[in-house]
Amino acid sequence: MYDLIIIGAGPAGLSASIYAKRAMLNTLLIEKNYMGGGQIVNTYEVDNYPGLPSINGFDLGLKMSEHADKFEIEKVCTDVISLDVTGDVKKVTTDEGTFEAKALIIATGNSPSKLNVDGEERLTGMGVSYCATCDGAFFKNKITAVVGGGDVAFEDALFLSRGCEKVYLIHRRDEFRAQAVLREELFRADNIEVITDNVVEEINGHDKVESITIKNVKSGESKTLDVNGVFIAVGNTPNAECIPDEIETDEKGYVIADETCVTNVKGVFAAGDIRRKKLRQVVTAVADGANAVYSAEEYLRGQ
Numbered sequence: 545m546y547d548l549i550i551i552g553a554g555p556a557g558l559s560a561s562i563y564a565k566r567a568m569l570n571t572l573l574i575e576k577n578y579m580g581g582g583q584i585v586n587t588y589e590v591d592n593y594p595g596l597p598s599i600n601g602f603d604l605g606l607k608m609s610e611h612a613d614k615f616e617i618e619k620v621c622t623d624v625i626s627l628d629v630t631g632d633v634k635k636v637t638t639d640e641g642t643f644e645a646k647a648l649i650i651a652t653g654n655s656p657s658k659l660n661v662d663g664e665e666r667l668t669g670m671g672v673s674y675c676a677t678c679d680g681a682f683f684k685n686k687i688t689a690v691v692g693g694g695d696v697a698f699e700d701a702l703f704l705s706r707g708c709e710k711v712y713l714i715h716r717r718d719e720f721r722a723q724a725v726l727r728e729e730l731f732r733a734d735n736i737e738v739i740t741d742n743v744v745e746e747i748n749g750h751d752k753v754e755s756i757t758i759k760n761v762k763s764g765e766s767k768t769l770d771v772n773g774v775f776i777a778v779g780n781t782p783n784a785e786c787i788p789d790e791i792e793t794d795e796k797g798y799v800i801a802d803e804t805c806v807t808n809v810k811g812v813f814a815a816g817d818i819r820r821k822k823l824r825q826v827v828t829a830v831a832d833g834a835n836a837v838y839s840a841e842e843y844l845r846g847q
Contacts, residue, residue: 545633545644545645545646546570546571546572546643546644546645546646547564547569547570547571547645547646547647547844548564548569548570548571548572548645548646548647548648548649548837548840548844549571549572549573549574549634549636549643549645549647549648549649550564550571550572550573550574550648550649550651551574551624551636551648551649551650551651551652551786552574552575552582552650552651552652552653552783552816552818553573553575553577553580553581553582553609553612553619553651554580554581554582554583554584554651554653554816554817554829555581555582555584555605555608555816555826555829555830555833556582556651556653556815556816556817556818556829556830556832556833556836557573557575557580557582557649557651557815557816557833558580558581558608558609558611558612558833559608559815559829559830559831559832559833559834560649560651560815560832560833560834560836560837561573561612561615561617561833562611562612562615562617562833563833563834563837563838564617564837564840565615565616565617566615567837567841569837569840569841569844571617571618572618572619572620572643572645573612573617573618573619573620574619574620574622574624574636574638574643575619575620575621576621576622576623576624577621578621579605579606579609580605580608580609580612581601581602581604581605581606581608581609582605582653582816582817582829583601583653583654583655583817584601584602584604584605584826585601585602585605585606586601586602586675586677586678587600587601587602587677587699589601589699590604590826592825592826592827593826593827594827601677604826620638620640620643622638622639622640623638623639624636624637624638624652624786625637625638625639625786626786626788627648627650627786627787627788627791628788629648629788629790629791629809629811629812630790632646632811632847633645633646634646634647634648634811634812636648646811646844646847647811647812647813647840647843647844648811648812648813649805649813649814649815649833649836649837649840650787650791650799650807650812650813650814650815650818651814651815651816651818651829651832651833651836652782652783652784652786652787652818653782653783653816653817653818654780654781654782654783654798654817654818654824655780655781655783656674656675656776656777656778656779656780656781657776657778657779657780657781658674658776658778659691659744659776659778661744661745661746661747662745662746662747663746663747663748663749663753664747664776667747667749667752667753667774670749670751670752670753671747671749671752671753671772671773671774672747672753672773672774672776673773673774673775673776674775674776674777675775676690676699676700676701676703676704676775676777677700677703679773679775680700680703680704680707680708680775681707682773683704683707683708683772683773684707684708685707685708685709686708686709686772686773687708687709687710687711687712687770687771687772687773688704688708688710688711688712688771688772688773688774688775689711689712689713689714689744689756689769689771689773689774689775690704690711690712690713690714690774690775690777691714691715691744691774691775691776691777691778692713692714692715692776692777692778692779693715693716693717693719693720693721693722694720694721694722694777694779695721695722695723695726696777697713697715697722697777697778698713698720698722698723698726698727698729698730699726700775700777701713701730701733701736702726702729702730702733702736704775705733705735705736708735709735710735710736710737711733711735711736711737712736712737712738712739712769712771713730713736713737713738713739714739714742714743714744714758715738715739715740715741715742716741716742716743716761717740717741718740718741739758741760741761741762742758742759742760742761743758743759743761744756744757744758744774745757745758745759745766747774748768752772753771753772753773753774754770754771754772755768755769755770755771756768756769756771756774780817780824781796781797782796782797782798782799782817782818783818784797784798784799784818787799790809791807791808791809791812791814792807792808792809793820794820798818798819798820799814799818799819799820800820801813801814801819801820803835804835804838804839805819805832805835805836805839806839810843811840811843813836813839813840814832814836815829815832815833815835815836816828816829816832816833817829819832
């Protein structure tokens with residue numbers, strides 16, 4: 545029986561584990577991936593985390609993991625199958641067995657969304673990617689396309705432009721959600737072509753990506769672009785597969801909790817990108833981890 549189980553070792557989960565051990569709570573950290581850090585380990589550069597300007601995401605994730613390791617936090621690397629939060633004892637069923645705790649912090653984060661178009665699933669790993677910093681090196685001196693209009697899409701296009709012959713940035717609207725500084729940098733790049741008001745209809749190729757078919761949402765006209773790779777950056781989907789019906793979520797599947805990270809179920813807390821909020825950044829995830837542990841401590845004291 546643990547005082548606290550934390551599910552997920554991204555910035556929120558690692559922050560929570562550090563705070564939990566400092567609070568002398570008997571804590572178990574469960575993470576499905578061998579390395580912690582969450583999505584930031586696939587980020588080329590993090591330039592907005594205070595004190596560590598221009599650090600790449602892999603190094604930041606590593607530093608956070610090493611910090612947590614100093615506290616000798618008990619960890620299990622496994623997939624969570626289901627949660628039972630109906631009683632005072634919370635039960636977490638995994639591939640490695642069932643673990644029990646008095647309190648639970650869910651910090652499972654989210655994952656890149658898909659386009660759900662023909663050819664996407666079939667060619668994933670053969671030219672279709674959701675991580676430019678992971679796979680961009682394979683497309684040196686080649687032609688690629690990035691789909692999306694937010695910060696991640698702009699960052700991906702800029703990263704790819706440093707090694708690719710040409711990069712198309714394709715967005716379904718004529719306005720972008722990306723930060724002004726990213727827009728300025730991208731529009732200065734001479735090998736990035738921005739195509740607005742278009743959606744990807746199909747990704748074409750046999751054993752690798754050869755082209756994409758795009759459609760203008762205003763005129764209805766379709767055309768084909770010859771590309772070697774497609775990088776999809778159209779948002780994220782919450783990793784909510786294990787979250788039971790007892791825990792209240794919004795229409796997208798994000799857990800409803802305020803800045804205290806308290807959910808509608810006593811003894812259950814949500815931290816990081818799995819929580820419904822306006823801004824999902826490393827710094828807000830880390831703050832959630834601290835707040836979730838503080839709320840968990842209050843709950844445990846009242847037991």
